[in-house]
Amino acid sequence: MTGKMVTRRQFLKHAGATAALLGLSEAMIPQLAKALEQLSTSGKPPIIWIQGQNCTGCSVSFLNSNYPGVAEVVLDKLSVRYHPNVMGGTGQTAVQAINDTVAAAKAGKGIYVLVVEGPIPLSENGDYCTFGLNDTKKKNLDGTSVQVPADKTVHEWMQELVPGAAAVIANGNCASFGGIPAANAGVTGATKVSDIVAQIDPKKPMVNVGGCPSHPDWFLGTALQALIALKVLPGGKPLDLNSNLMSKTFFGQLIHENCERRAAFDAGLFLEDWNDQNPDMKLCMFKQGCKGPVTYADCPTRRWNSAVNWCVGANAPCHGCASPQFYKDLSPLYQPLPNVNFAGISPSTDVLGWVAAGATAVGIGAHYLYKQLGSKPEEAEGGEK
């Protein structure tokens, strides 16, 4: 028994199921079938996955991929040239895997997609995050001169790897928007990947995958969509992105719109005490700080960890981890979103559900909430369907 290995001939059969699980539309299934078939018969598209100021949570989340499973992805779908947590090589043999891939692309023999996890620190010449070693440099230690290998900053790696990449995928909220490390940007200069890419090559195809961590389907689905858009895989359907450069397939709807506890919100039934097990209805988490009304992601329908559960399903608020505002601008995480003005009424959260339901204006409500949080209105609109 070796897990979910499948033979090449089974791909077409699986394509429909994969598309459904990744949340891709019916119209994409023929394309996806072709794409998956191509992945198995010709060479696999190479990816180089590097880590900036990350926590490895998005890599661990990738390991949780349900379908296709990660063994199938690594053995049959993508040629993972560099990934610090899974690769066989270490030290120079790991760096060699990057160098060989870049050299091949430069020589016109294949492409690579660059995946970046975590933001890029720019303070202190980028010394807050390094991996690999530059050629030895002269340095003075204790007055003598010796050859010392110098640490290579992740910013130097970006300058080296972005120009030859077919596309760059910022995987997770920290890479996409700065996330938690950017809340401390005053010290390390943590900078989102798209800003670094824009400095190196403004025309480079670039896509963000939100989430802290990113959902494995969000990452794999977006990567597949990008490869199709790049015509590396057949189809050529352009990526449908919102103004935050996120795929609308996954980040097109408000969590609040699809929440399984929406009825409790509309009825004004809020969880106040975790010992209170309402026998009739699962209670709404709004008063415990739920950021579902301002967060665009498909968590309520996709769910997490092989669809076993999700944050609200565990009687906890959504913390808005897929939102560009996470973490700093959504803190305090367990306090209700600021009070909102609905047509001149300034309700407490006790009546918010009633007002929202009465006005049948959750979309409008969300825009008001966005304004209260001080984000740009176009960001809210960009996130919509």
Next chain:
Amino acid sequence: MAQVISIDPVTRIEGHLRIDVEVSNGVVTDAWSSGTMFRGYEMLIQGKHPWDAQQVMERICGVCPLVHGTAASYNLDSAMGVKLPNNARLIRNLALGANYIQSHILHFYHLVALDYVDVTAVLKYSGTDPALKLLQANIAVLAKNNDLYPFLPRYASPDYIGEPGGPGDANLATELVGHYVQAFEMRKKAQEMLTIFYGRMPSFVGTIPGGVTTPPTLTNIAAFRSRLHDLQAWIADVYVADVKAVATMPAYSAFIKAGDSGGNFMAYGGFDQNQAGTDKYFPSGIIENYNLTPSAFNNQQITESVKYSWYNDSTEGLKPAVGKTEPQVTKSGAYSFLKAPRYNGKPMEVGPLARQLIKKDPVFMALATAIGVLTPPVKFGIIPRIGARAVEALLVSLEMDKWLDQLTLGIGSDIWDPKGKQIPNSSNGMGLVEGPRGALGHWITISGGKTGNYQAVVPTTWNGSPRDKSGVRGPIENSLIGIPVPDVNNPINVVRCVRSFDPCIACAVHIIHPENNSVKEFRVV
């Protein structure tokens, strides 16, 4: 002549780690461990609502968010004077136990196994198992396309010889690679089990100050238990058996003793067995200088040295409760963004090996005796460290059934103490837990109803620490002394030793300027 070899990146660990070792006459004679990334988590929650600490601090590491989030919860509980309900205690134990299972499986199969078996031997598989033949066919296609990434390129070990039962035995290697693939599914199942109570992984939401968020029900207990029993069987039949097969290969017999960190071990104690927290499944304790009769642990004996770390010297020697994190990347002589925590001034190895020795678990002690670990000279090398993890995964998974049995259902079975919501104007907290990688502590000071100071001292800071103010090496550095490196162009034994500690670096940073003693030549490998 002595040479320093520099290994960066050290892969198949969490985070950014560089290891430099000095090699003379084929063995390591000195070593430096450098964390090479810094974010400043402790700084960014200062002035925020204390409840944020749990959600932010669990994101310090995506491999061990569960244990950081749990330590943060105990820390906040203590600051708010919470009395944890029995169900909350049990659910926290169950979630932490599930995380031990996923973390230990991941460590053996996905992080270290590739160092001990030759993945290319799969091409020579001659057995008849249909699934393994399919695996062989898959890998043959990759080999034909010259695309054996991410397994190759790598440092091949000269140990990969093809004798039966050895690291290059094609059929044995293929079985292990088959289990490597299965292990992805098994660790995923352990994560799913955890999310039944905690919502999702990584970055879970199921603990809050005062308790947990999901009450036990007949349905979720059954969903948890069915996965637990699958995992128990797999750990016993496959994981423990595979570790035993590798541990008893003659090619690796030297690693039973090689890789010893110096004979100091520490456990804070973990998994509360009663509501007061006075009885723990893993007892706390200190082992000094190989004396296997542990002495009592006293948290006031912990200090952090920063002489060789990229932090301001004014923060030298502070206790964690009043600790400070003031980065200074230009500091001369420093070489890591890991601090150097010490207990009573001494470095301490933490983790599964420390826990098993302090608990003196009879299962572990019998296995250790059988392979000669306790035969003088007593040394605790790479193999006992990896073995302790497998034994622990099995024993904790069996204990979890008992915790499930103790859950109570229905009215009055609280999961939360509302005192967790009452934020004091000023207070101090401490949360000590045993994570998969070892002793973990969080400390908080609340002032003006907001988070004032927050400090975390993590297992890899103990194990991977740089030298302290007395110049004494950290446990990983010390364990490397004497590791054989017959070929300076192939550091595989060095990384085998480093990986046996399961380092997780996400809480640190770096830049290295090794002291310039007699070392004249660096070699990047």
